[in-house]
Amino acid sequence: MPGFELFGDLERKEVNDVLDNGVLMRYGFDGMRKGHWKAKELETELGKAFNSKHVQLVSSGTAAVSVALASAGVGAGDEVIMPTFTFVASFEAIMMLGAIPVLVDIDDTLTLDPKAVEAAITDKTKAVMVVHMCGSMANLNELQKVCNTNGLVLVEDACQAIGATYNGKPLGSIGDLGCFSFDFVKTITCGEGGAVITNNKDFYVNADHYSDHGHDHIGSDRGAETHPFLGYNFRISELHAAVGLAQVRRLSEFLEIQRKYLTIFQDKLSQIPEVTLRTVPEGGEESGAFFNFFLPDLETTRKVIQAFKENGIDACWNYYDNNWHYIRKWDHLKDLKSLFPITQEVKDGLKYLKTKSFKQSDHFIGRNISCLIKLSWTQEEVEERAKKMTEIISQMV
Ligand SMILES: *Cc1c(COP(=O)(O)O)cnc(C)c1O
Numbered sequence: 001m002p003g004f005e006l007f008g009d010l011e012r013k014e015v016n017d018v019l020d021n022g023v024l025m026r027y028g029f030d031g032m033r034k035g036h037w038k039a040k041e042l043e044t045e046l047g048k049a050f051n052s053k054h055v056q057l058v059s060s061g062t063a064a065v066s067v068a069l070a071s072a073g074v075g076a077g078d079e080v081i082m083p084t085f086t087f088v089a090s091f092e093a094i095m096m097l098g099a100i101p102v103l104v105d106i107d108d109t110l111t112l113d114p115k116a117v118e119a120a121i122t123d124k125t126k127a128v129m130v131v132h133m134c135g136s137m138a139n140l141n142e143l144q145k146v147c148n149t150n151g152l153v154l155v156e157d158a159c160q161a162i163g164a165t166y167n168g169k170p171l172g173s174i175g176d177l178g179c180f181s182f183d184f185v186k187t188i189t190c191g192e193g194g195a196v197i198t199n200n201k202d203f204y205v206n207a208d209h210y211s212d213h214g215h216d217h218i219g220s221d222r223g224a225e226t227h228p229f230l231g232y233n234f235r236i237s238e239l240h241a242a243v244g245l246a247q248v249r250r251l252s253e254f255l256e257i258q259r260k261y262l263t264i265f266q267d268k269l270s271q272i273p274e275v276t277l278r279t280v281p282e283g284g285e286e287s288g289a290f291f292n293f294f295l296p297d298l299e300t301t302r303k304v305i306q307a308f309k310e311n312g313i314d315a316c317w318n319y320y321d322n323n324w325h326y327i328r329k330w331d332h333l334k335d336l337k338s339l340f341p342i343t344q345e346v347k348d349g350l351k352y353l354k355t356k357s358f359k360q361s362d363h364f365i366g367r368n369i370s371c372l373i374k375l376s377w378t379q380e381e382v383e384e385r386a387k388k389m390t391e392i393i394s395q396m397v
Helices: 009-021 038-049 061-071 089-095 114-120 140-150 201-210 238-248 251-269 298-310 344-349 359-365 379-396
Strands: 054-058 079-083 100-104 125-131 153-157 177-181 194-198 290-294 368-372
Touching: 009 038, 009 238, 038 054, 038 194, 038 238, 054 061, 054 201, 061 089, 061 125, 061 153, 061 177, 061 194, 061 201, 079 089, 089 100, 089 125, 100 114, 100 344, 114 140, 125 140, 140 153, 194 201, 251 290, 251 379, 298 368, 298 379
Parallel strands: 079 100, 079 125, 125 153, 153 177
Antiparallel strands: 054 194, 177 194, 290 368
C-alpha cells in the first residue's frame, strides 16, 4: 500500500517549489507565491481522480472524518453507526463532536453489515460511517438503501481503499461525503494529510470554512474575511500538499502494481481448499492495498501468523489480537479513559459497550489474515512470497 515506498524526484520537485518561495501556508500571501498553490492544485487533481465536484484538503484522515460529520451537521448527542473493525480514528472523530459512536457488526466483506446497521437505528441516529477496510468495500447499494429509507447521512471512510471502485465509481464518491487519509502508510501520502470529497455544495462550503477557523475565504485579504460560523484549524500545509500532488499523479501507476500483485496472491492461495477469499460486493474492484483471506478457525489462524513471522513473511496480521483496529482491545473506549470530562450524554450512550458482544465480527476477524501489498516488491518476490505462504498454510490446515 504505502506510497512512501516510491518517494522520489517528482515529490522533491514539488516540495522544492514551495521551499523556493517560502510560502508554507495554503491560504493568502498571493504576491509571494510565484503562482504556486499546491493545496489548491491537489484538490483539483483529487476531484478528477475521485470523480467529485468538491474537495477539501485537511490535516489528517481523522480530521477528514470529523470535518465531514460536522459539515453534515452531526454533533452533540447524535448517534453515528460505525463498524467494530476499523481504526481508532473512527470513534475519535465522532466523539470529538460530542456525538455517540454506535458500533455494529461487520460481515464477510470485513466492513459494515447492512443488516446490523438497520437493526441499530434509533431516533437519535444521524449518520452511518462505512469504513472500507483493507482495500475493499462494503455493500454500498444496501447501505445507501438503508440510509435513504431512514434519512441518514452516509459518510465513506476510504482511507484504506484509495482507488478502489464500486460499480465503476471511486470509493468515497458514492456516499454523501467521502474521507481519505494521506498519512505516511496510505496508498498515496502527503506525510500527513487528508481530504473530504463531496458533490454537495453546502457540505463542501461548510468543510471549507470549518477546517479554517470559520474563514469564509472571500476576497484576498484574510484578515478582513468574515466568519459565518465557528470553526477549528484542520489545515494542511503547502509542503504536505506538494508531496501529495506528486503522489496523486502516480496513483494509477500504484494501483496497477497493487492489483497485479493482489491477483498473484489470490490465484495462488485460493488453490488451498481451506482458504476462503474475502467477499467483494458485486460490482466492486479492490485497490489491491491488501490481500485478505479467511482460514477455518482462530487457532489455525494464530498458528499460521506465527509461522509466517518465523519464516520471514512480514506485514501480515490477524486483527483479532490487534490493539488499534478491533473492538476487543479498545478498553480505553469501553472504560472511557478521557483526559477531560465527557458529557453525560456520551457516557450513557456508550454504556452498551461494557456488556455487548460482537459474535459475528469475532467470527470473521478471528479467522482473517490481512497482508499488506508493497509497491516496492518485484513480481518474482511476490511469486516467491505467495509460494511460501501456500506451503506454510498447507502444512497447518
Ligand atoms: C489511517 C486511517 C484513518 C486516519 O487517518 P490519519 O491520517 O492517520 O489520521 C482513518 N480511518 C482509517 C480506516 C484509516 O486507515
